[in-house]
Amino acid sequence: MSRAAVYGTGSWGTAFASVLADAGTPVTMWGRREEVVAQINDGVNRDYLPELRLPSTIRATTDPAEAASGADIVVLAVPSQTLRANLSAWGSALPASAAVVSLMKGVELGTTKRMSEVIAEVGGVETERIVIVSGPNLAREIAVKQPAASVVASSSASMAELVAAACAAPYFRPYTASDVVGTEICGAVKNVIALAVGMAEGLGMGDNSKASIITRGLAETMRLGTALGGDAVTFAGLAGVGDLIATCMSPLSRNHSFGVRLGQGMAISEVVAVTKQTAEGVKSCTSIHDLARNNGVDVPIIEQVDAMIQHDRTAPEVVAALLSRPRKAESA
Numbered sequence: 001m002s003r004a005a006v007y008g009t010g011s012w013g014t015a016f017a018s019v020l021a022d023a024g025t026p027v028t029m030w031g032r033r034e035e036v037v038a039q040i041n042d043g044v045n046r047d048y049l050p051e052l053r054l055p056s057t058i059r060a061t062t063d064p065a066e067a068a069s070g071a072d073i074v075v076l077a078v079p080s081q082t083l084r085a086n087l088s089a090w091g092s093a094l095p096a097s098a099a100v101v102s103l104m105k106g107v108e109l110g111t112t113k114r115m116s117e118v119i120a121e122v123g124g125v126e127t128e129r130i131v132i133v134s135g136p137n138l139a140r141e142i143a144v145k146q147p148a149a150s151v152v153a154s155s156s157a158s159m160a161e162l163v164a165a166a167c168a169a170p171y172f173r174p175y176t177a178s179d180v181v182g183t184e185i186c187g188a189v190k191n192v193i194a195l196a197v198g199m200a201e202g203l204g205m206g207d208n209s210k211a212s213i214i215t216r217g218l219a220e221t222m223r224l225g226t227a228l229g230g231d232a233v234t235f236a237g238l239a240g241v242g243d244l245i246a247t248c249m250s251p252l253s254r255n256h257s258f259g260v261r262l263g264q265g266m267a268i269s270e271v272v273a274v275t276k277q278t279a280e281g282v283k284s285c286t287s288i289h290d291l292a293r294n295n296g297v298d299v300p301i302i303e304q305v306d307a308m309i310q311h312d313r314t315a316p317e318v319v320a321a322l323l324s325r326p327r328k329a330e331s332a
Helices: 011-022 034-041 064-068 080-093 115-123 139-143 157-166 180-202 207-227 232-236 238-249 254-263 268-275 280-294 300-311 315-323
Strands: 004-007 027-030 058-061 073-076 099-102 130-134 148-153 172-177
Touching: 004 011, 004 064, 011 027, 011 058, 011 073, 011 139, 027 064, 034 058, 058 064, 064 080, 073 157, 080 115, 080 280, 099 115, 099 157, 115 130, 115 180, 130 157, 130 180, 130 238, 148 157, 148 180, 148 238, 157 172, 180 207, 180 232, 180 238, 180 254, 180 280, 180 300, 180 315, 207 232, 207 238, 207 280, 207 300, 232 238, 238 254, 254 268, 254 280, 280 300, 300 315
Parallel strands: 004 027, 004 073, 027 058, 073 099, 099 130, 148 172
Antiparallel strands: 130 148
């Protein structure tokens, strides 16, 4: 039997810990806040998933070394822009032979590194031990055990299979893959596209408009991912179009909901004040745009979202800029 450590007590970290436990994998969670850790040890996480009753095989601690003790699977579920600082603080506690799983969906600001690259660099983790889990996995639906599937990607087939076996719950079906780059790019970019779709909805646009953004957003994702070495097949699968649809269309998606409010004319600070959090796409859009620009990849939707976030461009101005671009072949 595998044993897992989950670092991070937010919505997705908690939901995935529950998946692992329901699949028969005992879990120790690490959390920074003592009050959340105490809640988890009482079988709940009222701050993030109050509807979820946690399995008895989940416990929590504020001690990073205690969380890692005996684990052969380590799951990282901290905010992507905090990964470097967190690994610098407690990365040395991670077991030397464990699979290290990233649930994070972002690109690091400043370095434009993918999360697996940060894990390898700061955590000193060999690339073959790094595993990416990504797919249409809205945490609140997972928490109530609605059926879902996901991709478990690693350059090591044995590591991917170890993690897939550990999270194969009755309601959660993992598929293994080897395309780490493509899987990570899909997970990061879809958050930015979901912001754009949300903005369109906030502006009162209908399904034609939203479907157009999703489809052209997928084209941008695929251009960037394949330029970095990703497999084109990945973008048509669960980590690609599957996650993109869920994140762009569901009111449970933080990025979608954040975009809706921006489209309605709210400032970023006003949305944060209402939602009490900043969506991942807001944090990562600049680094993703920089990554695309550094690799000579045209990403007009990402570019316009970045301009709105960083340079106060309005949602109607973003729409006008996208619609006034020169015409071209769809496949170009």
